Amino acid sequence: MLKKPARLTVTAVALASLLLTGCSDGGGRGRDADGRITLRFQSLAWQKESVDANKELVEEWNAAHPEVRVEYVHGSWDSVHDQLLTSFEGGEAPDIIHDASDDLADFAYGGYLADLRKLLPARLRSDIPRRGWETTTFGEGVYGVPFLQEPRVLIANEKILEESGVRVPTPERPWSWPEFRQIAKELSGGDGKTFGVAWPLKDPVSATLNLGLSAGGQLFHRDEDGRAEVRFTEGDAVVADTVHDQVNTDRSASAATLGMGGSDTLPGFFGGKYAMVPLGFSYRQQIAQQAPEGFRWKVLPAPAGDEGPVQGVSPQTLSIAEDSPYKKEAMEFIDFFLQPANMARLAKGDWMLPTGTAALKDPALRTEKDGWATGAALAEHLVPAPAQSVRGYPEWKDKVATPAYQEYYSGAIDAEELRKRLVEDGNLVLARYQR
Amino acid sequence: MRTRRSTRAGQYLALVCYLVFLAFPFLWLVSTAFKPPRELGSLHPTWIPRDPTLGNFRQAFDEQPLLEAALNSLLAALSAALIAVVIATPMAYVMARHRTKLSAAATGWVVVSQAFPFVLVIIPLFLILKNLHLVNSLPGLITVYVVWSLPFALWMLVGYVRAVPRELEEAAAVDGASRLRTLVSVIAPLLAPGVVATALFAFITAWNEFFFALVLLKTPEKQTLPVVLTHFLGAEGVADLGPLAAAAFLATLPSLVVFALIQKRITGGMTAGAVKG
Numbered sequence: 001m002l003k004k005p006a007r008l009t010v011t012a013v014a015l016a017s018l019l020l021t022g023c024s025d026g027g028g029r030g031r032d033a034d035g036r037i038t039l040r041f042q043s044l045a046w047q048k049e050s051v052d053a054n055k056e057l058v059e060e061w062n063a064a065h066p067e068v069r070v071e072y073v074h075g076s077w078d079s080v081h082d083q084l085l086t087s088f089e090g091g092e093a094p095d096i097i098h099d100a101s102d103d104l105a106d107f108a109y110g111g112y113l114a115d116l117r118k119l120l121p122a123r124l125r126s127d128i129p130r131r132g133w134e135t136t137t138f139g140e141g142v143y144g145v146p147f148l149q150e151p152r153v154l155i156a157n158e159k160i161l162e163e164s165g166v167r168v169p170t171p172e173r174p175w176s177w178p179e180f181r182q183i184a185k186e187l188s189g190g191d192g193k194t195f196g197v198a199w200p201l202k203d204p205v206s207a208t209l210n211l212g213l214s215a216g217g218q219l220f221h222r223d224e225d226g227r228a229e230v231r232f233t234e235g236d237a238v239v240a241d242t243v244h245d246q247v248n249t250d251r252s253a254s255a256a257t258l259g260m261g262g263s264d265t266l267p268g269f270f271g272g273k274y275a276m277v278p279l280g281f282s283y284r285q286q287i288a289q290q291a292p293e294g295f296r297w298k299v300l301p302a303p304a305g306d307e308g309p310v311q312g313v314s315p316q317t318l319s320i321a322e323d324s325p326y327k328k329e330a331m332e333f334i335d336f337f338l339q340p341a342n343m344a345r346l347a348k349g350d351w352m353l354p355t356g357t358a359a360l361k362d363p364a365l366r367t368e369k370d371g372w373a374t375g376a377a378l379a380e381h382l383v384p385a386p387a388q389s390v391r392g393y394p395e396w397k398d399k400v401a402t403p404a405y406q407e408y409y410s411g412a413i414d415a416e417e418l419r420k421r422l423v424e425d426g427n428l429v430l431a432r433y434q435r
Numbered sequence: 436m437r438t439r440r441s442t443r444a445g446q447y448l449a450l451v452c453y454l455v456f457l458a459f460p461f462l463w464l465v466s467t468a469f470k471p472p473r474e475l476g477s478l479h480p481t482w483i484p485r486d487p488t489l490g491n492f493r494q495a496f497d498e499q500p501l502l503e504a505a506l507n508s509l510l511a512a513l514s515a516a517l518i519a520v521v522i523a524t525p526m527a528y529v530m531a532r533h534r535t536k537l538s539a540a541a542t543g544w545v546v547v548s549q550a551f552p553f554v555l556v557i558i559p560l561f562l563i564l565k566n567l568h569l570v571n572s573l574p575g576l577i578t579v580y581v582v583w584s585l586p587f588a589l590w591m592l593v594g595y596v597r598a599v600p601r602e603l604e605e606a607a608a609v610d611g612a613s614r615l616r617t618l619v620s621v622i623a624p625l626l627a628p629g630v631v632a633t634a635l636f637a638f639i640t641a642w643n644e645f646f647f648a649l650v651l652l653k654t655p656e657k658q659t660l661p662v663v664l665t666h667f668l669g670a671e672g673v674a675d676l677g678p679l680a681a682a683a684f685l686a687t688l689p690s691l692v693v694f695a696l697i698q699k700r701i702t703g704g705m706t707a708g709a710v711k712g
Contacts, residue, residue: 040653046669048498074655076665079646082554086650090561092570094653100670203671261672271478283673290476316670 037068037326039333042075042094044316047285050349057337057345068329070096081106088112088321095324096333101135101146102206102314102388108138109391114320115141119331124338132355135315135384144317147338148352150281151302151311151378152211153371154197158296160187160275171301171309171377177215177242180303184252187275198257198265198274199243204405205397207278209386210312212239215305219422220390227434228390230426232419238305240408241415248411258409270295278302281375285351288370299371301378309378312385315355353379392433400425461687467680468492475676491677492685495667501682503656504663509689511573511648511659512641515580519588519637520630522581527592528622532601542593545586553646561650571653579647584637591636595629596622631697639690660686 031037045054051074058072073094075083081103087093088107097113107113120142125133128146136144161168166183169175175183184196201207209219216235220228246253254274257265262279263286269277270292287297301309318337320330336342340358344365347354353375354360365376387393404421407413413421462482467475469487474480495501530538560579561570569575599622607617645661652658664686667679 044670046666047675048494051498073653074658074666076649076662076668077670078665078668079649082557082646083650086557086561089558090565090570092561092565092653263673263676266476267478267480270476273478280671282669286476286673289472292473292476 036066037329039068039070039096039324039326039330040073040094041070041096041333042073042098044075044077044080044098045346045350046077047350050346053342053345053349057342061333061336068326068333070333084112088323091323093321093323095321095326095330097319097321099144099317099319100314101144101317102385104136104144104317104319105138105389105391105393107319108141108143112322113143114322114324114327115143116145116320116331117142119320119327120145121331121335124335127340127356127358129355129357129380131383132315135313135388136317136319138389144319145334145338146315146317146355147343148347148350149313149315149355149379149382150352151313151375151382152207152278153281153302153374153378154276154300155269155279155283155287155371156276156298156300157269157272157274158298160272161298164275168298169300169303171374174301174304174309177238177303177305181242181246181250181252184246184276185250188250188252190251192251194272195254195274196252197246197276197278198254198260198268199247199278199409200260200262200265201243201258201406201409202261203402204258204409205401206312206314206385208239208243208405211278211302212236213310213312213383213386214303214307215239216307218386220386220393228392228430230396230423230430232423235305237415237419240405240418242303243409244411244415247409255410258406266290276300281353281371282351284370299374301374309381311378311382313382314385314388316350316352353382390430392430395433396426396429400429464680464684464687467676468684470677472677491681495678495682495685498678499663499666499682500655500658501660501663501685504658504660505686505689507573507657508642508660508686511577511580512638514577515584515641516634516638518577518581519584520634523585523588523592523633524626524630527589527596528618530589531593531596542590545590548586557647557650560647564651570651571657573652573657576648576651576659579651580637580641580644583644583647584640587640588633588637591633592626592629595626595633598629599625635694635697638693642690 041058043051043054045051055072058070062069075094075098080099084093084097084099084107088110093112099107104113124145132146132149133142135146136142164183164187166186167175187196188194199207209217212219212235215238217233217238219230219232219236221231222228243253247255247258254268257268257274262277262283265274265277265279266286268274269287270290281299284299291297302311304310318334320327320334324330338356340354340356340362343354343356343359344362347359347362348364351370353365354362359365360376360379365372367373387397390396401422404413404418404425408415408418466482466484468491469489470484471486471488471490474484474486530541564570564575564579567575569578603621603625604617607621612620643661644659645665648659648662649665652662660682664679664682667675667682669675
């Protein structure tokens with residue numbers, strides 16, 4: 001028999017529980033009482049035009065498909081991996097998931113994402129090139145539909161470029177890496193105040209690895225058993241040495257920007273301090289919005305090595321949760337969402353390139369204005385980022401590669417020490433993931 | 436005399452430096468919030484916008500449900516602060532006045548629990564809340580905030596209770612006051628600044644919290660301000676800086692207002708008038 005205070009406590013707790021439970025909506029998903037299916041689509045679109053395009057497409061779908069309603073959920077790039085992991089573990093993941101291909105490996109291998117091979121319609125399968133599908137293929141399965149991607153380009157101050165008289169590169173004839181180094185020297189003031197180039201290398205690893213493909217750098221190699229290991233070849237040294245020499249030998253690249261993000265370099269770029277800035281293609285939106293009145297800028301292809309203007313990318317993807325009871329319907333929505341006209345709309349909204357060949361033909365993506373044509377011409381040279389399917393890559397990147405590259409670029413260590421750290425320390429990290 | 440003056444000047448100088456250090460990010464945020472996009476990209480930024488605009492605020496409100504998110508944050512933070520203080524105050528009194536091995540262990544556990552990273556607890560927490568049908572609900576989030584801020588609130592309040600002289604309670608007992616009367620009329624007024632400070636801590640912790648809110652709330656109409664603020668951020672840290680600064684500036688105001696309103700309560704004489712003449 002409970003004493004009075006204890007009885008009061010138990011009653012209070014019970015009431016509070018009832019109250020709290022009553023306030024919640026349970027968060028269930030599936031079929032309504034009238035048999036209508038509701039799919040949750042978590043989108044990471046964030047720019048206004050892109051969010052509007054996403055919402056309009058969802059509305060169009062809902063108007064045409066009253067029996068399969070799609071609920072738009074505005075997700076966030078910030079902490080998306082942890083948020084999705086928690087949702088998967090808790091059995092509350094969205095049915096349709098927007099992410100990037102370099103974030104999918106753990107989810108794919110962990111069994112959280114549906115293998116799309118049997119679900120993909122022929123139209124979508126044939127519209128996206130094989131190199132696109134390779135970015136979302138893990139083991140035997142395909143775990144996402146790549147739909148938006150961006151190459152890294154050089155954004156140049158057109159006035160400085162014209163006054164210097166240097167050859168302007170085109171996607172058909174990009175600068176070679178030695179030529180780029182020479183031109184950056186020519187565009188530098190040599191006074192330590194103006195520079196030919198500003199490398200924003202807050203995240204030096206993806207930039208170095210993805211651009212390194214053009215010079216034949218792979219860094220990650222797989223043996224016959226499929227085990228990945230790091231090997232540092234001559235091709236891997238091309239981009240790294242170019243950046244290092246520009247900063248430390250030629251003084252044609254600003255050392256101050258090495259720790260910056262892309263946006264941080266824009267004031268210096270607009271102010272004429274830097275003639276060129278290597279940035280992701282979508283940064284054009286910020287440049288178009290923030291550039292001073294009369295400032296002229298031009299999109300140039302990134303330098304290329306022996307392999308041509310090839311570059312590694314991690315496209316944005318749409319995946320389906322393995323737990324979703326309505327995979328077929330989810331794929332039908334993805335197929336609608338990524339119709340060529342819609343994919344082009346989404347690409348324009350995010351200032352990126354569509355992966356689909358039909359969408360890429362959209363005239364709006366072929367215009368010279370804002371460098372769209374340059375980007376579109378580079379699309380066929382975009383291949384999967386070299387490291388994205390390597391298990392243990394995130395740890396290798398954070399603990400080994402990022403500090404090693406940062407120290408090398410700033411001149412704190414030499415090339416031999418960089419190689420030693422990337423390979424020896426790096427392989428120790430990878431080995432733990434491949435036992 | 437000269438030494439004392441120079442010491443005082445040094446203290447003021449240190450204080451000014453500290454204030455500048457604290458105020459700089461906020462003032463820069465305010466400045467950015469009123470700048471048009473072309474000024475944001477200027478190589479020579481100015482404190483006072485050359486061409487001030489409210490466009491960033493308009494855009495922020497147009498693009499995101501800031502008002503609803505602010506109300507959600509306010510509800511969650513106020514509830515969490517209130518509940519945490521209501522639960523923690525009597526617990527703190529008991530732990531401070533009746534020191535046992537158990538209370539010492541509890542205090543140790545409180546300190547250790549502060550070191551737990553969010554990621555460590557989020558999945559079990561999510562599963563528990565899911566079973567209670569509290570995922571995607573403000574009551575669920577409030578529950579988490581209370582649990583999360585309770586240890587530190589308790590730790591803070593224990594210190595405040597210990598600062599109240601035990602002799603006051605003994606004196607009240609000698610004067611014939613009952614235990615309850617002593618607590619209400621003698622201890623509570625002296626503890627008030629501590630309770631307010633603790634409530635403020637719990638409020639600000641909940642108001643600023645991002646990760647739990649991100650993971651636990653799915654529907655847009657339930658999301659809190661920190662989560663909505665991230666909608667101005669793209670991949671790899673790219674940001675729509677103007678609207679983000681405008682929204683972030685608005686998000687800091689409630690904390691400032693709350694603090695301004697109750698700071699006197701916090702700094703008010705802790706034991707003023709406590710000792711009988």
